[in-house]
Amino acid sequence: MKISESVVGRHDGQTIVAHTIENAAGMQVTSLNYGCTITRIVVPDKRGNLENVVLGFDTVEEYQANSAYFGSVIGRHAGRIAGGCFELDGITYELAKNNNGNHLHGGLKGFDQKVWDVEVVQEKDSVSLCYRYESKEGEEGYPGNVRVSVTYTVTNANEILLSYEGISDARTVLNMTNHTYFNLSGDLKRTALDHTLKIKSDHFLELNDSLIPTGELIHVDHTVFDFRDGRKIQEGVVSEHPQNVLVGNGYDHPFMLRSNQSEPITLYDEESGRLLVVETNEPAVVLYTGTQLGNDYDIRGRKSEKYLGLCLETQGVPDAIHHSHFPSTVIEKDQVYCSETKWSFKIK
Known part of the structure; x- marks a missing residue:
């Protein structure tokens, strides 16, 4: 295993460093301490060609100028919170409203825009890259001082283990995820429309016009939301299902995961032979197919466009604080928050 480090910029007077890890098989993973942002994952295809399989930029300035959350850690709370506020113990907390009057992905300056300590x-x-950050009480409107850590562990088995921990000095909400966009074609040769996705999920969450869960769980039977036996992303793009149309012709939906299932999520690109297996202890995954990606900037020489990559955001349910029947994202004072996800890259 090899690791290299370089200084790549500054933010708010702090130094931004990039680390690149290379394993014995030639897999390379590059990550910044700015937002714990994964900028590159280089893995082989079925012919042995080593290529990048995630969306990202080559400069810090591009990350600062664009808000698509490429490869970044999201927090304090992933997804949208309706009305940008919530009540806890009789107190109403007003959060930053950065998405049509709602709160999205931690606010105006969430965890994705912070410089983290790294070891x-x-x-x-x-x-392993061990990132640490302390989120002060009142940051983006949240209660409690929260100490959080994110650890990325790259193994010789072409795995990346993502571990999140947090502890607060007051009752609060915490729901972290990683917002990497995958494109297994390699070096963005094609969009992700022909990728085949499997999710062991019987229900997805209905969204309202603001893309916030209504509280209704919809069974996937006889819909293009049934990924249990595998389905190409393209099918949801051409679907006339109101929920596909609502999000811009595709997916931006939480799926409830069955518990204790092996390989609950797999993503496969037939032409390259690359297979991504995602395992997690979280109750849900948000499938986002890049329906809001614009074409007004370049991604490493390729014009950005819808469906260029897709996210598999393992997490608690967005807006869970407003739906008592969803798994809670509230953590108690001094309770240790722990979330784990593993990405395994294979050839099929």
């Missing part, structure tokens, strides 16, 4: 931990068959 490198090397083992025989793995290297």
Whole structure:
């Protein structure tokens, strides 16, 4: 296992560093301490060609100028919170409203725009990047001082383990995820429309016109939301299902995951032979197919466009604070929040 480090910029007077980890198989993962942002994941295709399989930029300035959350950690709370406020213990907390009067992905300056402390931990068959940040009480409107950590561990088995921890000195909400956009074609040769996705999920969450869960769980039977046996992303794009049309012809929906299932999520690109297996201890995954990606900027020489990549955001349910029947994203004072996800890259 090899690791290299370089200074790539500054933000709010703090130094931004990039670390690149390379394993024995040639897999490379590059990450910034700015937003714990994963900028590159290079893995082989079925012919042995090593290519990048995520969307990202080459400069810090591009990340600062664009708000698509490419590869970044999202927090304090992933997804939308209706009305940009919530009540906890009889107190109403007003959050930053950065999405049509609602709160999205932690607010105006969420975890994705923070410079984190970073420590490198090397083992025989793995290297970990351990990021730490303290979110002060009142940041973006949230209660409690919260100490959070994010650890990315790259192994010789072409795995990336994502571990999130947090602890607060007051009752609050916490729901973190990673917003990496995957495109397994390699170096953005094609869009993700022909990718085949499997999700072991019987229900997805209905969204309202603001793309916030209504509280209704809809069974996937006889819909293009049934990914249990695999389905190409293209099918949701051409679908006339009102929920597909609502989000811009595609998907931006939470799916409830079955518990204790092996390989609950897989993404496959037949032409390259690349297979991504996603496992998690979270109750849900938000499938976002890049329906809001504009074409007004370039991504490493390729014009950005809808469906250029897709996100598999393992997390608690967005807006859970307003729906008592959803798994809670509230954490108690001094309770340790723990979330784990593993990405395994394989050839099929």
